[in-house]
Amino acid sequence: MEATHEVTNQPPPLTGYDVFGADAALVEAVGRHAPAAAGAELPALGRLAGSAEAQRWAREADVNGPVLRTHDRYGHRLDEVDFHPSWHRLMATAVEHGLHAAPWASPEPGAHAVRAAKFLVWSQLEAAHLCPVSMTYAAVPALRTDAAVAAGWEPLLTSPAYDPGLRPPAAKAAALAGMAMTEKQGGSDVRANTTRAEPTGGGWYRLTGHKWFCSAPMNDVFLVLAQAPGGLTCFVLPRVLDDGGRNAVRLQRLKDKLGNRANASAEIELDGALAQRLGDEGRGVATIIEMVAATRLDCVLGSAALLRRSVAEATWHAAHRSAFGARLADSELMRAVLADLALESEAATALAMRLAASVDAAADPHERALRRIGLPLAKYWVCKRTPGAVAEALECLGGNGYVEESGMPRLYREAPLNSIWEGAGNIQALDLLRVLTREPDAVAAWRTEVEAAKGHDRRLDDALAAVTATLMSGDLAGLSAAAARRAGAGVGGPLGTDGAGGAGVGVRTAAAGVDGAGAPGQARVLAGHMAVLLQASLLVRFAPAAVADAFCASRLDARHGVYGALPAGLDTAAIVERATPEAP
Known part of the structure; x- marks a missing residue:
């Protein structure tokens, strides 16, 4: 009976490593x-x-x-x-x-x-x-x-x-x-x-x-x-x-x-x-608003941390587990899933750290304005994306990921919290409308930050032009249609599809303001697009070419909804290798 208890093809625990250095x-x-x-x-x-x-x-x-x-x-x-x-x-x-x-x-x-x-x-x-x-x-x-x-x-x-x-x-x-x-x-x-x-x-x-x-x-x-x-x-x-x-x-x-x-x-x-x-x-709300802003930043950081830990566990498991005669990490299907999750994690980290740096530079009007609009965007998008990504990472471990000893169930139970704490998704979307209506400097700061990557990726330039036109014309339905045309058939729904659809939404901006009775119903669509553009700009400027290319291909040109449905021709191996912790 001893042979039946021999443990093989089980990844070693992800322990004894530098969580910072591996990221x-x-x-x-x-x-x-x-x-x-x-x-x-x-x-x-x-x-x-x-x-x-x-x-x-x-x-x-x-x-x-x-x-x-x-x-x-x-x-x-x-x-x-x-x-x-x-x-x-x-x-x-x-x-x-x-x-x-x-x-x-x-x-x-x-x-x-x-x-x-x-x-x-x-x-x-x-x-x-x-x-x-x-x-x-x-x-x-x-x-x-x-x-x-x-x-x-x-x-x-x-x-x-x-x-x-x-x-x-x-x-x-x-x-x-x-x-x-x-x-x-x-x-x-x-x-x-x-x-x-x-x-x-x-x-x-x-x-x-x-x-x-x-x-x-x-x-x-x-x-x-x-x-x-x-x-x-x-x-x-x-x-x-x-x-x-x-x-x-x-x-x-x-x-x-x-x-x-x-x-x-x-x-x-x-x-x-x-x-x-x-x-x-x-003046209670005005007094406590700085506390709310700081805790919202930590919601984004906390979700980025959950994403990173989930990706580390998934890539580590795939690097040390074999199935059907090959390592999981060498499977084309698994590699596409892992690369997609790694993109989500890296984009979240880049945006969270960019907003944290704006606190250090609070004396700079651009930085103050960017933090004002960037926090509701990031809080909405990063925190809302996290539960699905953690669930997908858990699935990469198969049945082992569903067992408490793996640690993945604890990550999964934690994943929805940051989207709820300090104002759930609708609160963040409505806060974005408030910024668009009353704070043109913040909208200008968002555009300046995204435009820092202008000219380096056609897909980013096109998506920025579409969102800018939307802000000026109020045609959110046109924005969704343009994304669909760029995507072709695509998979899943367009970016920020919660509550999307409908025509004549009545959003108007003339000095970066918004009005119209239909605007709140489309705020989640707009928040998703604007957050992804911020992430894309950061990755185009600072991430390796393989990461930036895959992010723009999947999040700007495609109707991204299901992890692992990346377009063909991307360097998924390089993305997964970058995200996988090394053995101590």
């Missing part, structure tokens, strides 16, 4: 955006992320999820969440490497781009713990609305120490931030919030109400929206007050989520909780 697209992006700042820290983090020990932390944190303790044995309120030790190891590493708010305090050029690269590397290991890290990063620009409030919290939030536990701020070496905006009756419509804020004097209020989602409830401070006498207002709510008393934040239950299971997401009740006003009454 050619990310290495090159760091070289473009922060050439002097990366040093040895990124390779060191990459080696840790690829180690068997850290991969064990990720599994343990996911399997041993957070546990809510509302009361102690005597009936006293606790309102605490217990985490597995591996969660704390992941968190400590993230904070010590500055993935949280450290870049806001760094004088180094390219600090935000380097932080984005670290985020891409480390979240390939386990994505859930990056939620509190991301919210801490995003809280700082919002807190800077009020210099006095920021002065009290920013040194703790930017500290490179990890100091968990509920204690007064003065007793802590560092702090982490969260936010609680969503209510059960409103969701993304935060203006429907009913939580009340009653002034007590000196800029402090008592908040009473319910929050439907509060991620990372063990963090130290939260940005919260509530209805003050002057309208919807932003507040800074500490979990523990200066005198050591617990603030009146009651944890009702933890959400039982599809993925992101290592992170605690809670429903909370605010029972007269003390909070400090941030910004003017009635």
Whole structure:
């Protein structure tokens, strides 16, 4: 019977490698955006992320999820969440490497781009713990609305120490931030919030109400929206007050989520909780918008990381598994699928890093404007493409990919989250319409960025001309028809087909503005086209010719819908080789 237990033709685990160094697209992006700042820290983090020990932390944190303790044995309120030790190891590493708010305090050029690269590397290991890290990063620009409030919290939030536990701020070496905006009756419509804020004097209020989602409830401070006498207002709510008393934040239950299971997401009740006003009454959305922008960037980075990890696992498996007398990676059909997935991953990485670099150059009007329009485009497109790509990568492993031990099911459960968090697809599409209507500088920045590749690929030039004509004429139906003509028969649906179709959509731009009752119904089509053009421009300028050619052939000329249906004549072998991790 011993011979029946001999294990053959099974790929070795993808472990003991440098997650950063194995990602050619990310290495090159760091070289473009922060050439002097990366040093040895990124390779060191990459080696840790690829180690068997850290991969064990990720599994343990996911399997041993957070546990809510509302009361102690005597009936006293606790309102605490217990985490597995591996969660704390992941968190400590993230904070010590500055993935949280450290870049806001760094004088180094390219600090935000380097932080984005670290985020891409480390979240390939386990994505859930990056939620509190991301919210801490995003809280700082919002807190800077009020210099006095920021002065009290920013040194703790930017500290490179990890100091968990509920204690007064003065007793802590560092702090982490969260936010609680969503209510059960409103969701993304935060203006429907009913939580009340009653002034007590000196800029402090008592908040009473319910929050439907509060991620990372063990963090130290939260940005919260509530209805003050002057309208919807932003507040800074500490979990523990200066005198050591617990603030009146009651944890009702933890959400039982599809993925992101290592992170605690809670429903909370605010029972007269003390909070400090941030910004003017009635200006809550305007105050918190910088936090939303930063978390949207991290949604894009997180999805790019999921794409990259999935591609790494799929290409590694195909390089070490044989079927029908040949390596899977040498099969023409499999190679086409792997190359297609690699294109999706590389384009996502390039766009995410480009937007992260715009944070470093925020003093530049073009960079500010590009980030304004680029974030809803990337958040819509990259996050929406990720679940399908992860599913296709899982299929490359066959039945092994469906087994928990492979790690692919965890990636698959995580994949839809970033498209939902911080505004689902429709919210991003409507935000794009808002930009087109009110912010011509942002539209001009998008066009300038895409036109930087003009003249290098006819397909890109043609697609840009079609979208530009659409923006000027409002004929989205014509845009879809033009794409179909270029594609011939094609496979699947045109780019951004969600809700496409119909004529006379009534979009108009005369100084890059949009109006017309039909515009919202076509916003997803336009968002998809504009995002893909940004990606194509970046790849044409910076990626190897094989990558740029295949991306333009499949995403601009073809009606791309099914992975592996690439046009003939592309150098798929070169694309797959570039995406495959090397054996340690």
